[in-house]
Structures are given as C-alpha cells and as structure tokens.
Amino acid sequence: MTAMPLDPTAGQLPRSAPLLVGVVALAAGGLVALLAGWGLTGTALAGWLVFAVAYPAWSLAVENRRKATDRVVTVLVWTAFAIAMIPLVSLVVTVVAKGAPALSWEFLSKDSTGRALIEGNGGIFHAVVGTVQVTLVAALIAIPVGVLTAIWLVEYGDGSRLARVVTFLVDVMTGIPSIVAGLFALAFFQVVMGEPLPRLAVAGGVALSLLMIPTVVRSVEEMLKLVPDDLREAAYALGVPKWRTICKVVLPTAVAGIVTGITLSIARVAGETAPLLLVTGVAYGTNWNPLDGSLATLPTYIFSSLSKTSHFEYGDSWADQVWGTALVLIIIVMTLNVVARVIGAVFAPKTGK
Amino acid sequence: MITAPRSVRGPVTGPPHEHPLPTGGDPVTATTAEAPAVESAPPRRIGDSVFRNAALGAALLVILFLAGVAIFLVIKGVPALEAEPEHLSGRGSLLGLVGALLFGTVLASVIAMVIVTPLAIGLGLVISHYAPRRLAKPVGFLVDLLAAVPSVVFGLWGLIVLAPYLVPTHEWLVRYLGWLPFFDGPASQTARTLLTASIVLALMALPIVTAIMREVFAQTPRSHQEAALALGATRWEMIRMAVLPYGRSGMVAALLLGLGRALGETMAVAMVLSATGVIVSLDTVSSQNSNTIAAFIAQGYKEASPIKVSILIFAGLALFLLTFLVNFLGRWIAARGVVKA
Numbered sequence: 001m002t003a004m005p006l007d008p009t010a011g012q013l014p015r016s017a018p019l020l021v022g023v024v025a026l027a028a029g030g031l032v033a034l035l036a037g038w039g040l041t042g043t044a045l046a047g048w049l050v051f052a053v054a055y056p057a058w059s060l061a062v063e064n065r066r067k068a069t070d071r072v073v074t075v076l077v078w079t080a081f082a083i084a085m086i087p088l089v090s091l092v093v094t095v096v097a098k099g100a101p102a103l104s105w106e107f108l109s110k111d112s113t114g115r116a117l118i119e120g121n122g123g124i125f126h127a128v129v130g131t132v133q134v135t136l137v138a139a140l141i142a143i144p145v146g147v148l149t150a151i152w153l154v155e156y157g158d159g160s161r162l163a164r165v166v167t168f169l170v171d172v173m174t175g176i177p178s179i180v181a182g183l184f185a186l187a188f189f190q191v192v193m194g195e196p197l198p199r200l201a202v203a204g205g206v207a208l209s210l211l212m213i214p215t216v217v218r219s220v221e222e223m224l225k226l227v228p229d230d231l232r233e234a235a236y237a238l239g240v241p242k243w244r245t246i247c248k249v250v251l252p253t254a255v256a257g258i259v260t261g262i263t264l265s266i267a268r269v270a271g272e273t274a275p276l277l278l279v280t281g282v283a284y285g286t287n288w289n290p291l292d293g294s295l296a297t298l299p300t301y302i303f304s305s306l307s308k309t310s311h312f313e314y315g316d317s318w319a320d321q322v323w324g325t326a327l328v329l330i331i332i333v334m335t336l337n338v339v340a341r342v343i344g345a346v347f348a349p350k351t352g353k
Numbered sequence: 354m355i356t357a358p359r360s361v362r363g364p365v366t367g368p369p370h371e372h373p374l375p376t377g378g379d380p381v382t383a384t385t386a387e388a389p390a391v392e393s394a395p396p397r398r399i400g401d402s403v404f405r406n407a408a409l410g411a412a413l414l415v416i417l418f419l420a421g422v423a424i425f426l427v428i429k430g431v432p433a434l435e436a437e438p439e440h441l442s443g444r445g446s447l448l449g450l451v452g453a454l455l456f457g458t459v460l461a462s463v464i465a466m467v468i469v470t471p472l473a474i475g476l477g478l479v480i481s482h483y484a485p486r487r488l489a490k491p492v493g494f495l496v497d498l499l500a501a502v503p504s505v506v507f508g509l510w511g512l513i514v515l516a517p518y519l520v521p522t523h524e525w526l527v528r529y530l531g532w533l534p535f536f537d538g539p540a541s542q543t544a545r546t547l548l549t550a551s552i553v554l555a556l557m558a559l560p561i562v563t564a565i566m567r568e569v570f571a572q573t574p575r576s577h578q579e580a581a582l583a584l585g586a587t588r589w590e591m592i593r594m595a596v597l598p599y600g601r602s603g604m605v606a607a608l609l610l611g612l613g614r615a616l617g618e619t620m621a622v623a624m625v626l627s628a629t630g631v632i633v634s635l636d637t638v639s640s641q642n643s644n645t646i647a648a649f650i651a652q653g654y655k656e657a658s659p660i661k662v663s664i665l666i667f668a669g670l671a672l673f674l675l676t677f678l679v680n681f682l683g684r685w686i687a688a689r690g691v692v693k694a
Binding site for chain 2: 066067069070073074076077078079080081083084085087088090091094095144145146147148149151152153155156157162163165166168169170171172173174175176177178179180181183184186187188190191196197210213217241242243244246247267268270271272273274277278299300302303306322323326329330333334337341
C-alpha cells in the first residue's frame with residue numbers, strides 16, 4: 001500500500017488529486033443539495049465546502065502541514081477568481097438573454113419620439129447619434145491635447161519641474177470622479193452661456209474629454225518611453241530635426257500602442273453615464289445639432305428609460321428598450337476593447353529580442 | 354518597421370556643408386541636414402519651435418483644464434452657502450448635508466474595499482503566480498473585460514439581478530449578525546440597500562485594483578522567489594515570504610486608488626439605492642440608507658432651481674477634494690515604495 005521509503009514521490013498527492021477531490025466534492029455537493037432541496041447556489045456552495053475541506057485534509061494526511069496550508073491557499077486564490085467571474089458571466093448572460101429579443105433593424109434605425117414606442121416599435125437611433133456626437137467631441141479635444149502633452153512630457157520636458165507638475169496633475173485628473181467632470185461642464189457652460197441648465201452635446205463632450213485626457217496621456221507616454229533612444233539618436237545623427245524625428249520615427253514606432261490606448265479610452269468614455277446626465281438632459285428624438293438642445297446617449301437612455309419600466313401598461317416595452325440598449329452598448333464597448341487589444345498585439349513593434 | 358527619414362536631403366555621408374545655414378525663417382531649411390560646423394549657435398528651425406510650443410501648450414492646457422475644474426466648481430458652488438434649510442433635504446445646514454453624504458460615501462466605499470481586498474489579492478496572485486503560463490493572459494483579459502462593462506450596465510445588473518438575489522442574504526444577516534450595527538435591520542424587502550450597492554461598487558473597483566496588484570506581484574525579483582523555493586518553501590510560503598513583503602506598499606497604493614475609484618462611482622449607487630432623503634446610518638441592510646455624494650447628485654440633478662444646482666456642485670466639490678486626497682495618498686505611497694525597492 002505505502003510506497004517505498006526511498007521513493008522521492010512518497011508522501012505526495014498524485015497530480016490528479018485536485019481533479020479526484022473535485023469530482024467527489026461535486027457529487028457530494030449535489031447529493032447534499034438534492035436531499036436538502038437547495039438550488040444551484042446551494043449545490044455550488046456545498047461542493048466548494050467539501051472540496052475546500054477534503055483536499056487540504058487529504059494533503060495533511062499524506063503530506064505535511066506546510067503542504068496542506070499551501071493547498072488551502074491555492075483553493076482560496078482560485079476561489080477569488082471564480083467569485084470575480086460569476087458576476088461577469090451573470091451580467092453578460094442576463095444582458096444577452098434579455099436584450100437579444102429586442103434587437104432588430106427597426107430598433108437600431110428609429111428613434112423613440114411620440115407614440116413610436118407605445119406601438120412597440122421605438123428604437124435607439126437617437127441615442128446612437130447622441131453617443132457618437134458626444135464621443136466625437138470628447139475625442140477631438142482629448143486626443144490632440146493628450147498626445148501632445150505626452151510628447152512634451154517624454155521628448156521635451158523630461159525631468160524638468162514643469163514636467164513633474166504636469167505628471168502630478170495628470171495623476172490627479174485620473175482620479176476625478178466622472179460626476180465631478182459633469183459638474184464642471186455644467187458650471188462652465190452655465191457661466192459661458194448664461195443659462196441655468198445648459199443642455200448640449202458639446203458640454204457632454206467637454207466633460208468626457210476631462211476623463212479621457214489622463215488615460216490618453218498615460219498610455220501614449222508609456223508607449224513613447226518604450227521607443228529606444230537609439231532610434232532617436234540615429235535620426236539626429238542624420239541631421240533630422242527633432243520635430244520630424246518625433247513625427248517620422250518616434251510616433252510611427254509607437255503607433256500601435258498609441259492607437260490601442262486611445263481606443264480603450266474611447267471605449268471607456270462611450271459607456272460613461274453620470275456626467276452626461278447633468279449636461280445632455282433627456283431626449284427621445286434625434287438631435288443633430290451638437291451646439292444646442294438635449295440629446296440622448298446610449299447610457300443616459302438606459303437610465304432615463306429605466307424609471308419608465310414600472311409603468312403599468314407600457315412597462316414591458318420600456319424594459320425591452322432598456323435591455324436592448326444595454327446589449328448594444330456592451331457590444332460596442334466590448335468590440336472597441338477587443339479591437340484595441342488586437343491592434344496592440346498584431347502591430348506591436350517587433351523588437352529584435 | 355522604421356523607415357529611414359526620407360526627408361533628409363543633402364550629402365549625409367559626404368563632406369559637411371561649409372556654409373552656415375540661414376537661421377530660422379525658411380521652413381525648407383528645417384528639413385535639410387544640419388551643418389556640424391556651426392556648434393555654438395545651432396540654426397533655429399521654425400518647425401521645431403512650432404512643434405515644441407504646441408506640445409508645451411497642450412501640457413499647459415492640462416494645467417488650465419484642472420484649474421478650471423476647481424475654479425468653476427468654487428464659483429458655482431459657493432452660492433450654496435446661502436441655501437435656506439428647506440433646500441437641504443432635511444439636514445439643518447449645508448455642512449450637515451455634505452457631512453452626512455460624505456459619511457455615506459466613505460461607508461459604501463470602505464465596505465466595497467473590504468470585499469475587494471481579498472478578491473484582488475487572490476486574483477492578482479492567480480494571474481502572476483498561480484495560473485499556468487498559457488492561462489495567465491486570458492485570465493487577465495477576463496478581468497480587463499470586467500473593467501470594460503459600462504457603469505450603467507453594472508447598475509442595471511445590480512438593480513435587476515443582484516438585488517432580488519440578495520434578499521435572503523439580507524434577512525440572514527439581520528437574523529444572525531443583527532448585533533453588529535451594520536446589520537441592524539429591519540431587512541429591506543427589495544435589497545436595494547447600501548450593502549448591495551457596495552457589492553456592485555466592489556465589482557467595479559476590482560479590475561483596477563487587480564491590475565495594479567498583479568503588476569506589483571510580477572515585479573518581485575526572481576532571485577528572491579527562487580531563493581525561497583530553493584530553500585524548500587512551498588509556493589504559498591514563497592509568496593508569503595518574498596512576494597507579499599516586497600509588494601506591501603504597492604498593495605496599499607492599489608487599494609487606495611481603488612478606494613478613490615469607488616468613492617467617485619455614481620451609477621451603481623444611484624441606480625441600486627432607493628433614495629430616501631439624506632440620513633446618517635451605519636445600517637447597510639434596511640430600506641433607510643445613507644446616501645453617497647455622487648448618487649445624491651445623479652438623483653437630484655433634475656430639480657433645476659439654481660440654489661439646488663449650487664448645492665449639488667458644492668457637494669461635488671467636497672467629493673473632488675476627498676478623492677483627490679485619497680488618490681494623492683495612494684500615489685505618494687506608490688512612489689515611496691518604488692524608491693525603497
């Protein structure tokens with residue numbers, strides 16, 4: 001039964017131990033849950049408990065205390081991973097299950113003015129247009145400012161006092177709560193336009209650009225720092241002026257990372273809600289004018305429609321709107337994320353190493 | 354990858370120019386090779402100075418932007434000091450209102466961080482040390498996807514899926530842990546409580562904290578880890594003796610930055626919490642909850658009277674200062690840790 005004393009694997013669990021205990025735990029958990037009549041959660045919980053006790057206990061019996069502790073921690077660490085993934089899976093499944101039935105060409109191509117919605121064929125075209133407008137304004141402000149700031153930080157200001165101040169302030173900006181960015185846009189356009197409650201796409205864009213600038217600066221800065229100095233020096237040695245070196249050598253080398261960072265920051269602000277609530281208001285029709293009037297974006301449309309789902313008669317059609325919009329929003333944001341990472345991975349500069 | 358700069362004209366390998374280049378003015382000179390002969394006064398290039406100043410201008414614009422935030426919040430927030438008591442949601446004074454909201458904000462965020470801390474350490478270790486090499490990347494990607502979910506969708510999920518699911522948990526907490534002030538009860542029937550909101554907040558702060566933690570763990574010198582393993586340490590002992598002590602300041606910084614994120618997060622709380630005036634209460638499971646600043650602003654923005662808006666902006670200013678402090682502390686600890694390492 002016991003192994004030879006000289007066998008180095010003596011006193012070790014087999015490699016398949018976690019799997020074996022896992023199967024046993026699953027069976028035990030299922031049995032317990034079945035007898036006690038618990039649901040899926042109960043089964044999982046009971047199974048986990050059996051596993052978390054039995055696996056280290058076996059180790060304690062065959063191996064020693066230290067290895068048993070090690071296995072306890074391994075179980076806990078992977079449990080943390082599972083706990084974090086459950087909400088993600090649940091969220092995606094819920095949104096897809098509830099949102100998919102609402103999706104149709106009509107849903108994407110109509111707005112929800114008037115009775116369109118009550119007849120059950122309202123759509124989110126206006127919110128898509130609004131999201132594009134607001135995000136575009138934010139990108140137009142944030143990308144040039146962010147990229148140039150990063151260039152200045154890396155290429156010109158490196159080590160100077162001003163560079164330290166700017167770096168610090170960019171860090172501060174990273175921490176600005178999104179709702180505060182919205183309040184800033186509100187206060188700013190109150191002063192500029194003299195209206196008590198300004199409602200326009202540009203204000204939303206300004207608020208979002210405030211959130212976008214620090215992420216753009218950070219990611220571009222990281223990428224520029226990765227460009228080897230050899231390349232810069234080679235260009236200087238050829239007599240290329242500094243600005244052309246930056247435009248023709250440094251930026252093209254880092255372009256994949258820069259595009260990735262910018263795409264990620266766009267994905268982040270496209271899903272932003274809180275600041276827009278304050279400055280873009282609520283709208284059910286399409287507003288093409290970014291300089292005047294309320295407009296809806298996908299996130300704010302979700303928020304404003306949510307309060308209508310309790311309507312006794314039309315609540316269900318509003319719920320469809322909410323989940324359908326959430327699905328569209330998630331698809332857009334996730335696509336941007338995946339695209340960004342693919343760009344980063346495919347076009348990453350191939351170093352000789 | 355890098356193409357040779359085509360713009361370089363002139364004999365690069367040939368003899369240097371004998372004549373000094375004209376200074377400034379003509380943009381064409383900016384693209385010709387520099388004359389090495391002129392050493393003390395290199396030719397000024399208009400392209401260079403324009404580009405340099407544009408970059409500098411952008412950097413200064415960032416400063417201006419941030420100063421603008423502070424200035425405009427102050428300009429529009431200060432009138433709130435003259436607010437009459439009837440505008441103050443039942444609190445006696447403006448400071449009473451903001452104080453109560455600050456309390457709720459900190460309470461919700463701290464609960465969130467209590468949930469996040471073990472999860473983030475575990476997740477960070479999975480990615481940096483536990484997952485097989487092939488799995489580490491996909492796992493990291495999944496955590497990043499969690500960060501990509503828009504906050505409004507998180508709020509929606511918290512409200513429609515999580516809250517009903519947590520109703521029995523709320524009852525259980527009140528029944529068995531009711532002696533703690535946090536679970537005083539009576540349990541909310543909808544579970545639209547501060548506890549549920551905090552759990553959603555935790556999920557939203559988790560990716561950022563995890564991302565920093567895994568960086569910190571991955572930076573532990575290999576030699577420290579291999580030394581521990583060579584001495585016969587198990588993987589956990591190696592982590593406890595080499596990885597965790599090395600990354601201590603980084604972990605604290607990560608938690609503070611996550612806290613800063615949770616403090617300012619709006620939608621999760623605004624959507625999950627059923628707002629019932631502004632109160633101060635440690636109780637996190639009853640239908641009467643403390644509210645957070647961000648959610649208070651998001652729930653109150655429709656009431657358009659100027660004094661109301663002023664109060665919202667004033668509250669936002671308080672939130673700005675609070676998150677600034679927390680983030681500053683986080684950055685400071687992170688920077689200090691780097692110097693030490």
